[in-house]
Amino acid sequence: MFLFIEPISKNTGMYVPAYPLPILEITSFIKINRPDIEIKVISVAMDYGLPLNKDGKEQISREFSKDLAKLKPKGVGISCTAISQAEEVIDICNLIKKVDPDIFIFLGGYFPTIYYEEIFSKTTAVDLIVLGEGEEASLKIVELLHMGKNPITEDIPGIAWKKNGQTYLTRRGKRFDLAKKALLNLDLLMQPRKYDILPYAFSRGCSYGCNFCMEEFIRPHRRKVPSEIIHNDLKNLMDKINAHTLLVSDALFKSFDLFPLLRSLGMKVNFESRCDVLDPSIISGIADVCGIIALGFESASYSTLRRMNKVKNKSHYEKYIANTIAIFKEAARNEIPMVIFMISGYPGDTEKDLKESLVFIQNLSKYKGPGGHIFKVGECHVYPKTKIYELAVSLPDVVFDDDGVFGQNIVRQPSKNLDFGTILDYNTKIFKLSNYTQKINSALLNIMPFFRLPARSLRDDAIPDPCFKDNNRSIFNVQGESLSIFRKSVPVLTEKYKKLMSDQRNTRILPL
Numbered sequence: 120m121f122l123f124i125e126p127i128s129k130n131t132g133m134y135v136p137a138y139p140l141p142i143l144e145i146t147s148f149i150k151i152n153r154p155d156i157e158i159k160v161i162s163v164a165m166d167y168g169l170p171l172n173k174d175g176k177e178q179i180s181r182e183f184s185k186d187l188a189k190l191k192p193k194g195v196g197i198s199c200t201a202i203s204q205a206e207e208v209i210d211i212c213n214l215i216k217k218v219d220p221d222i223f224i225f226l227g228g229y230f231p232t233i234y235y236e237e238i239f240s241k242t243t244a245v246d247l248i249v250l251g252e253g254e255e256a257s258l259k260i261v262e263l264l265h266m267g268k269n270p271i272t273e274d275i276p277g278i279a280w281k282k283n284g285q286t287y288l289t290r291r292g293k294r295f296d297l298a299k300k301a302l303l304n305l306d307l308l309m310q311p312r313k314y315d316i317l318p319y320a321f322s323r324g325c326s327y328g329c330n331f332c333m334e335e336f337i338r339p340h341r342r343k344v345p346s347e348i349i350h351n352d353l354k355n356l357m358d359k360i361n362a363h364t365l366l367v368s369d370a371l372f373k374s375f376d377l378f379p380l381l382r383s384l385g386m387k388v389n390f391e392s393r394c395d396v397l398d399p400s401i402i403s404g405i406a407d408v409c410g411i412i413a414l415g416f417e418s419a420s421y422s423t424l425r426r427m428n429k430v431k432n433k434s435h436y437e438k439y440i441a442n443t444i445a446i447f448k449e450a451a452r453n454e455i456p457m458v459i460f461m462i463s464g465y466p467g468d469t470e471k472d473l474k475e476s477l478v479f480i481q482n483l484s485k486y487k488g489p490g491g492h493i494f495k496v497g498e499c500h501v502y503p504k505t506k507i508y509e510l511a512v513s514l515p516d517v518v519f520d521d522d523g524v525f526g527q528n529i530v531r532q533p534s535k536n537l538d539f540g541t542i543l544d545y546n547t548k549i550f551k552l553s554n555y556t557q558k559i560n561s562a563l564l565n566i567m568p569f570f571r572l573p574a575r576s577l578r579d580d581a582i583p584d585p586c587f588k589d590n591n592r593s594i595f596n597v598q599g600e601s602l603s604i605f606r607k608s609v610p611v612l613t614e615k616y617k618k619l620m621s622d623q624r625n626t627r628i629l630p631l
């Protein structure tokens with residue numbers, strides 16, 4: 120048998136009780152092609168619990184080791200999307216090899232695609248890394264292991280491995296043909312009915328090339344999933360999982376023509392799009408189906424948006440800004456909750472850039488409506504090997520925590536006279552212009568039950584005991600019933616930890 124695992128992310132603030140879509144896509148593809156091969160999907164958070172401290176993590180490791188010894192998989196595939204999962208991934212790999220050194224371990228996802236060398240130099244527990252989309256390669260790996268053969272072969276495109284101190288790579292394969300995408304097979308999940316949120320990708324890839332984004336490393340062009348597959352997948356999701364909240368997982372969502380279908384299925388759709396892609400005139404027609412609309416706005420400064428490669432020129436910028444205002448007004452008028460994502464302290468930013476964003480947001484927030492809005496502004500991260508890294512090192516006065524690929528690499532000084540304290544001041548001022556209405560609160564609580572709560576608040580006495588898997592409150596139960604109990608204590612927690620909620624991301628990192 121084969122196991123595919125989604126490890127936890129140490130960043131709890133954005134935790135979503137959703138099935139692990141990347142590995143569900145891959146395993147469904149393997150299963151449809153090889154129904155004879157046994158496969159299971161584990162979401163560590165959902166199936167074992169979310170560890171809140173070292174003790175919780177150790178308990179989970181013990182339980183997982185026992186299961187592993189029972190299941191005896193020939194191979195384990197592990198997904199690593201976010202950087203905040205990376206260290207957990209390494210720990211799981213080491214643990215698996217400790218239980219049985221013969222289990223073949225392979226990784227995939229954004230992080231290993233970009234940082235395969237760094238992973239190989241940190242652990243010898245990883246046998247192989249798949250670069251880019253994982254369907255075709257995983258099928259071949261699993262088939263070879265099933266036949267008792269070594270999957271480390273030149274015949275599989277887009278894989279990397281290390282032998283005798285040297286890293287080997289095969290040529291990158293073609294993009295996965297989405298016409299071959301398998302219907303999501305929910306039976307591969309351990310507990311399909313425990314998930315509250317249904318993530319789904321209607322398309323993959325994006326060609327905009329914003330230089331803080333990792334999309335171009337995996338899929339630099341947008342391709343759509345054929346509509347017949349979408350229809351069948353969504354109907355199946357509604358039948359098998361008793362949840363109605365859809366979380367769109369496209370890099371760039373544009374499939375607004377599908378809203379009649381989504382309405383007919385009784386779904387609430389939460390999506391993120393670009394400020395210059397979403398047409399404000401369609402908003403009133405889709406309002407009844409919308410949960411939250413998120414926009415990757417990033418900044419109101421032309422100079423910053425140019426450095427991000429978010430806009431091409433001045434006229435693009437003007438359209439970008441005008442469209443953002445129009446979307447915001449329409450969403451407010453139609454009572455749709457909005458989340459506006461922003462990055463502050465981008466390499467090259469001066470205080471003038473931050474001021475421009477603040478003034479813009481002050482004006483925008485005047486159009487507030489009962490749907491509510493949140494300005495989620497975060498500090499800037501300079502991830503090695505990406506274009507933003509090149510930009511940061513090319514500018515003489517930029518200072519960032521150069522703490523390697525496993526670190527957060529926060530920009531501390533984006534230009535000569537702008538320090539980190541000033542950036543945080545602006546972030547707080549912008550965040551405070553959010554309009555937390557009842558509607559946005561409950562929409563957010565549904566999708567991200569721990570949104571902006573500091574990690575330590577998750578062990579607070581105000582949280583009822585049934586929300587934990589153990590007596591020491593060191594493992595949180597993130598299954599549907601437990602989260603619905605937890606949600607009732609959120610108002611108390613929000614009041615108590617108010618100050619920390621607008622603080623830096625590290626307050627939301629689990630102390631593991």
Ligand code: B12
Nearest residue numbers: 128141196197198201202227228249252253333334368370
């Ligand atoms: C939906 C989403 C979210 C949701 C998560 C919901 C959920 N739990 O499902 C929310 C909104 C909460 C979110 C939050 C964040 N996200 Co996000 N998110 C996405 C998004 C749009 C979709 C992920 C997805 O499901 N894709 C669909 C599947 C099919 O594609 P896939 O993951 O690429 O999988 C393929 C390959 O990667 C590979 N593969 C994947 N796993 C494996 C495993 C094996 C074994 C193999 C062989 C192959 C393989 O094969 C798959 C199939 O072809 C991606 C961008 C994107 N389009 O993927 C960003 C993305 C993953 N997010 C990103 C970021 C930065 C964040 C945040 C840190 C943002 C922030 N500043 O707060 C947070 C962190 C959250 C956390 N707790 O860690 C970055 C990750 C960069 C990084 N390495 O850190 C991405 C890549 C966006 C980007 N382009 O930069 N995110």
Ligand code: SF4
Nearest residue numbers: 325327328329332370
């Ligand atoms: S538009 Fe979004 S998905 Fe596309 S490159 Fe920019 S940030 Fe990435």
